[in-house]
Amino acid sequence: MMEKDLIGDFKVSLELEGEKRISCDDLFNLLENIAKYGSISRAATEMGISYRYAWGIVGVAEKALALTLVHRQVGGFEGGGTSLSKEGSKLLEQYKSFKQEVDLQLEHFSNRTPPCKASSFADETAEVAFAGQHLLLASTMEPVETGLLDILEEAFFQSTGILVRHIALGSGRALELAKKGRVDMALTHAPALEEKFMREGWGISIFSVMSNDFVLIGPEVDTAGLKRLDYANGVKEVFRCIAAAAAPFVSRGDRSGTHLKELQIWEEAGVTPGGDWYSVSSGIAGNMGVLRLAQRKIAYALVDRATFILSRSTDGMKIYRGNEEGTALQGELGNVFSLVLVNPQRVQTVNFEGALRFARWIREAQAIRIIEGFGRESYGRPLFINVSEP
Secondary structure, three states, rough: OOOOOHHOOOOOOEEOOEEEEEHHHHHHHHHHHHHHHHOOHHHHHHHHHHHHHHHHHHHHHHHHHHHEEEEEOOOOOOOEEEEOOOOHHHHHHHHHHHHHHHHHHHHHHHHOOOOHHHOOOOOOOHHHOOOOOOEEEEOOOOHHHHHHHHHHHHHHHHOOEEEEEEEOOOOHHHHHHHHHHOOOOOOOOOOHHHHHHHHHOEEEEEEEEOOOOOEEEOOOOOOOOOHHHHHHHOOHHHHHHHHHHHOOOEEEOOHHHHHHHHHHHHHHOOOOOOOOOOOOOOOOHHHHHHHHHHHHHEEEEEHHHHHHHOOOOOEEEEHHHHEOOOOOOOOOOOEEEEEEEOOOOOOOOOOOOHHHHHHHHOOOOHHHHHHEEEHOOOOOOOOEEEOOOO
16 A cells, blocks of 8 residues: 655645635745745746736735735835735744744654665664664754755765754744754854853753854945945944945844844944834845845845855845955854754753764764865855864
8 A cells, every 4th residue: 555645745724714715835935935036926927826816815815814914115216016014024934933843743753764774884783773763953044055954964864874854944943943842953053042042951062063154245336335444343333334324234034143143243333223224034034035135125134155155146246244355353254053952851852862973973074074075166165164173
């Protein structure tokens, strides 16, 4: 008998007004594409649905929920378009969190892992206890968006027979999932949250793995006049200048490591960002989405260097501040990714032994070679720097 694919058959729908049902895939894919492209017409085209049907989905949802999910912008400096409202962005973010947790529970339920190849193990006896295991990792977006994490996970599986499955989300949300016992470990880049996580006893070990740097990007037309600023005053002076000029700025707004770094710089600059010039785009997925939105809005944004290098199109955009350009103070825009292991005494459901094995492996020669070589062939330079210590 053919095994039924429970995960493949799982769908979510919304029942509105007690009778209307709409597909969550349709509604939230539409909202995500509107956030990404700033156009409901483009969003509909990407989804293969009609413009009229797209507005119909939005209209039914808005009426039933008594919320404004999208804003229309007619003409003006940006040429018109459609954007998510604050309520629309929040609803999209909540649905994505909900769906990630449902998917995670289904993974636990199905517990399907590829068969292990014992013949490839260096020490067959030592590996047998780990055969068929899998680990759950909540990872910040950047290692996932670049493709590095997939390569590391595959290499780890080939070496140990342990499959690592990851969930991609911001650092804050990753650590929240770890507290709930939904994952065995987290890969994050939010030092303040990591320190709090460890201090409160949720984590038992933390290891620095790799780094790159944050970069402040913006339009080549330089609407804030950043080119005239002295580098010696640091990036906080740049942020003050952006605020003073009310130049468009796009924020992640999602408690991710990038967002927290941005908030730290605003605080150090003595600025509370807000107003029409400051766009909070929590419905956008990752730094890649923020970069594209900033490009469309002719705006500034804080992203990581790997995202900027990997972006297929950065036309009209440039890096204004970054460590490598020598336009930031020493260490000012450093971006370290750390692996945090969940404390098994605090969360008894975690696979601590497997997580510890992954933590050891990622600091060994094979993983270091992968990290240091990743991106070198395509871009002439690695996208991340190994900072792990054996």
